[in-house]
Amino acid sequence: MEENVFMTGGKVLTLEDYLQYDAGSRGNLGEELPVMVYRLLEYSLKEELIGQFGKEKQIEIFRNAGRKAGEYFAKKMLNLDQPLDQFVSELQSKMQELKIGVLRIEKVDEESGKIILNVSEDADCSGLPILGETVCNYDEGFIGGILSMYSGKFYTAVEVDCWATGDRVCRFHANIEDEK
Amino acid sequence: MEDKNSELLFEYLRSILYDKKIQPLDVEQLDEPFRKLGRGLQYFAKTLTETKQYEAALSRGNLSVQPPPRENFLCENLKNIHANLNHLTWQAKQVAKGDYSQTVSYLGEFSEAFNTMTQQLKERELKLKQEAEREKVHAGMVETYNQLLVEMIDRSEEEIFVTSADGRRILYCKKRNDRSIDRNEVYQTCIRFAQKHRSEESRDSFEWIWEAEDSRHHFYRIITGYMQWQGEQAFLYIIRDVTEEKLREERLRMEANRDGLTQIGNRHYFLEKAEDMLKEGSNLTFCYCDLDHLKYINDQYGHTEGDWYITFFVETIQKHIRKEDVFARIGGDEFCVILCNCPYEMAEQKIRKVQKEFSSGQTKEYPKSFSCGIVEVEGGNEEMQVRDIIKQADHEMYLQKKEHKKKYRKELSVISISED
Numbered sequence: 001m002e003e004n005v006f007m008t009g010g011k012v013l014t015l016e017d018y019l020q021y022d023a024g025s026r027g028n029l030g031e032e033l034p035v036m037v038y039r040l041l042e043y044s045l046k047e048e049l050i051g052q053f054g055k056e057k058q059i060e061i062f063r064n065a066g067r068k069a070g071e072y073f074a075k076k077m078l079n080l081d082q083p084l085d086q087f088v089s090e091l092q093s094k095m096q097e098l099k100i101g102v103l104r105i106e107k108v109d110e111e112s113g114k115i116i117l118n119v120s121e122d123a124d125c126s127g128l129p130i131l132g133e134t135v136c137n138y139d140e141g142f143i144g145g146i147l148s149m150y151s152g153k154f155y156t157a158v159e160v161d162c163w164a165t166g167d168r169v170c171r172f173h174a175n176i177e178d179e180k
Numbered sequence: 181m182e183d184k185n186s187e188l189l190f191e192y193l194r195s196i197l198y199d200k201k202i203q204p205l206d207v208e209q210l211d212e213p214f215r216k217l218g219r220g221l222q223y224f225a226k227t228l229t230e231t232k233q234y235e236a237a238l239s240r241g242n243l244s245v246q247p248p249p250r251e252n253f254l255c256e257n258l259k260n261i262h263a264n265l266n267h268l269t270w271q272a273k274q275v276a277k278g279d280y281s282q283t284v285s286y287l288g289e290f291s292e293a294f295n296t297m298t299q300q301l302k303e304r305e306l307k308l309k310q311e312a313e314r315e316k317v318h319a320g321m322v323e324t325y326n327q328l329l330v331e332m333i334d335r336s337e338e339e340i341f342v343t344s345a346d347g348r349r350i351l352y353c354k355k356r357n358d359r360s361i362d363r364n365e366v367y368q369t370c371i372r373f374a375q376k377h378r379s380e381e382s383r384d385s386f387e388w389i390w391e392a393e394d395s396r397h398h399f400y401r402i403i404t405g406y407m408q409w410q411g412e413q414a415f416l417y418i419i420r421d422v423t424e425e426k427l428r429e430e431r432l433r434m435e436a437n438r439d440g441l442t443q444i445g446n447r448h449y450f451l452e453k454a455e456d457m458l459k460e461g462s463n464l465t466f467c468y469c470d471l472d473h474l475k476y477i478n479d480q481y482g483h484t485e486g487d488w489y490i491t492f493f494v495e496t497i498q499k500h501i502r503k504e505d506v507f508a509r510i511g512g513d514e515f516c517v518i519l520c521n522c523p524y525e526m527a528e529q530k531i532r533k534v535q536k537e538f539s540s541g542q543t544k545e546y547p548k549s550f551s552c553g554i555v556e557v558e559g560g561n562e563e564m565q566v567r568d569i570i571k572q573a574d575h576e577m578y579l580q581k582k583e584h585k586k587k588y589r590k591e592l593s594v595i596s597i598s599e600d
Contacts, residue, residue, distance in 0.1 A: 085274040089281040102285055106266035118263045120286075130253070161259070165250040168260040 015072055032099075035123055042124065042138070063141035070145020080150050084108065087150055099123065101170075113153065113176040117143070118161075118169040125163040125170060134162040136170050147174055154178070185214040189221065196225045227252045234258055243269060268294075280305065339419035341367055342409055347374030351409050365394040366402070366419055373404060374415045391422070398423045439509040441487055442494040450508035450516055454566040457506070457518060461559040464518050465527040468573030469497075471513040472549040472584050476592055480546070493550060496538045500530055515550075516570070524556040547588050553577030 011017075023031065049058035074080060078090055092103045101119035108115050120126070124136045140157045147155035157174040161167040192205040202225050207218040230248035235258055237245035243266055248255050264287060271282045271294070280302035284294040333340055333354060342352035353367070369392045377386075387405040394400070403418040437449035445453065457464055471493055478486035490513070497517060501507055506518040519527050531552045539548050553576025555569050 083279070085277065085279040086281050089274075089279070089283065092285075093283065096285055104263065104267035105270045106263060107270060116266070118267070120260070120263075132250075161250065166253045166256055167250070168256045169263050171263065 015068060019072070038123060059137045062137040063144075066138040066141025066143075067145035067148075068141075069138075070142040070147075071149045072145075073142070074146040074149035078146070078150070084110075084150075091146065095119075101126075104169075106171075113151070113155075115147065115174040116171065117174065118171040120169040122163070122170045128164045130166045131164040133164060134159040134170075135164045136162055139170065140172065143172055143174055151176070185210050189214060189217060192218070192221055192225075196221065196228060202229065227254050231255050231258065234262075238262055238265070275301065278305075337420065339366070339417070341370055341417040341419060342407070343371055343374045343415050343417075344409075345374065345406070345413040345415060346378045347371045347415070351414055366392055366400050369394075370402065370404070370415070370417045370419070373402075373417075377415075399426045442491055442509055444494055444498075445506065445508035447508065447510040450506065450510050451566055453506050453508070454516075454518060454569075457520070458557070458562075458564065458566065463521050463523075463559045464557045465522050465524060466555045466557065466569050466573050467517040467519065467527060467531055468553045468555070468570060468577045469493075469515040469517065469531075469550045470552075470577050470581060471515075472551055472581070473546070473588065473592055474513040477546055489548065492542060492548070493538060496541065497534055499537075500534050510570075516573070524554060527554050527556070547591050549584055549588065551577050551581035551584050553580065 046058055046062065049061055053061070077094055078087065080087070082090070088103075088105050092105075095101055095103045101122040104118050104120070106116040106118060119136075119139065122136060122139065124139055128135065136159045140159050143157035144155045147157070153176045155174050156177045157172045159170055159172050161169065161171040163170065188205065188209060192203070195203040205218055205222055205225075207215050207222070210218045227248070230252050231254045234245060234248055234255055238258065238261065243262065245262075247259050247262060268284065268287075268290075271284060274282045275298060280298045282298055284291040287294075340352065340354045341350070343350055347370075350367075350371075373388075373390075377388075387403065389401065389403050392400045392402060399422045401420045401422045405416050407414055407416045437445055437452075439446045454466075471490065474486055474489060477489050490509075493515070494507075494509075497507060497515070501517060501519065504520050505522075507515070509515050519530070522530070531554065535550065535552070538550065542548070553573040555573045555576065557564050557569060
């Protein structure tokens with residue numbers, strides 16, 4: 001078969017490019033998908049990644065992907081030029097609006113920058129059976145990405161409680177770390 | 181055997197449920213098939229104890245309590261409540277800092293109450309800000325007006341003086357100098373004014389315009405009114421020195437009543453004075469005088485001479501009348517003297533004397549004379565009008581005038597006296 005010259009030397013699409021999709025392309029079905037479909041994608045991918053690269057690598061990939069998504073989300077959907085409390089308020093309502101989960105801030109240490117927050121009805125894990133370990137690694141990256149983009153400092157978030165550990169909310173501790 | 185195991189397990193379960201301190205279970209006392217159940221109950225007792233301690237801490241408002249470990253699933257809802265309380269604490273702190281953008285979701289009636297509260301606080305804050313802004317603008321305007329007022333007061337020649345309603349305290353004085361207040365007679369007059377009027381009622385509608393004079397014969401026009409001074413009733417005095425004004429008025433009044441050449445009263449003055457004197461009911465004698473051949477003198481010797489002739493006549497008359505008598509120029513060559521309490525005969529003698537003196541004094545080429553008609557008006561004659569008296573006196577004067585014409589015809593042979 002002859003080479004299609006139109007397709008050669010094309011640009012490599014970025015996350016941003018992929019998200020510039022045509023909303024009208026789903027004229028009948030609309031914007032929303034059931035959580036089940038989201039989880040189908042997430043957990044099948046997780047299983048495959050564990051299978052191919054091991055659990056540690058899977059966690060790392062999920063966290064990094066989540067961070068990218070968080071950075072994109074913060075940049076594109078939030079006003080980064082406002083005080084923390086107002087920023088959090090906007091983040092809270094945006095996460096609710098997009099049905100990602102119900103974000104609630106529990107504590108903010110303004111000196112150290114440490115933030116304790118929880119997400120209930122989380123899209124990734126709410127209603128999962130007890131597995132004895134946290135599973136929202138993607139969310140960890142997502143939260144870290146958002147806070148990093150807002151503060152200009154490198155934030156990491158660690159999930160300390162999860163549906164999968166028997167809790168009813170996912171609780172995250174976010175801290176400023178030395179940039180890796 | 182079954183009874184013993186059941187009894188031990190039941191007693192342990194009872195202790196778990198009801199005892200403050202759970203009585204321990206010795207699993208070794210149980211037979212083998214029951215030991216697993218016993219260990220299960222021990223784990224249950226442990227998690228329940230943790231849960232109770234946790235909920236006790238939360239019920240006391242201790243939000244920094246460490247939750248039981250993850251394995252304790254009994255606590256899942258308590259941990260959720262704990263998380264929510266932490267979140268609400270944070271939200272409340274933000275609201276306290278003035279961030280009213282905070283909202284609470286999915287916490288039932290509390291969410292509604294909280295969100296309504298933040299919304300209302302936001303609206304009130306906005307209203308207060310708007311009000312503060314309006315007040316700021318208003319304050320700016322007031323400040324400007326105040327500056328304008330202060331400037332006007334400073335530049336004004338009027339004194340502003342405010343006393344308490346009883347006059348005991350001086351609340352404002354433009355000069356702000358206690359010594360000058362004590363010395364200032366007008367201020368002291370104002371204070372006495374306040375003390376006199378302090379008991380009057382319906383104060384809001386009261387305003388007085390009055391005048392005062394001090395020992396230096398300075399005159400002041402004072403507008404006094406009630407006002408509110410920092411919540412108390414007070415008297416405001418606007419004091420203007422009208423001395424100059426008064427003198428000017430007096431001068432004008434005098435000028436309006438005076439004949440420019442002779443400086444005696446004019447017709448206007450005469451009529452007013454005559455009316456007053458008639459009203460007073462005094463015995464009056466009107467001597468209506470007409471200078472003879474003034475026109476001749478004017479024509480022959482010029483108006484300066486004519487003016488001298490008039491002035492000389494006036495000076496001559498003035499020598500013979502008293503302070504209380506009235507003398508006025510009521511026309512070009514017409515004059516009138518009102519003699520008080522001077523009977524007709526005496527007046528006639530006096531006029532004759534004056535006529536003689538006028539004719540003989542200051543030698544001139546031309547003869548000097550005047551004609552006079554005399555009318556006596558007795559006091560209490562209310563029917564007599566000035567106009568009628570003049571008319572009558574004029575008639576009398578005319579008789580003498582005719583004689584004088586004859587008398588001086590030869591002397592004034594060139595020009596007919598009748599043209600006078």
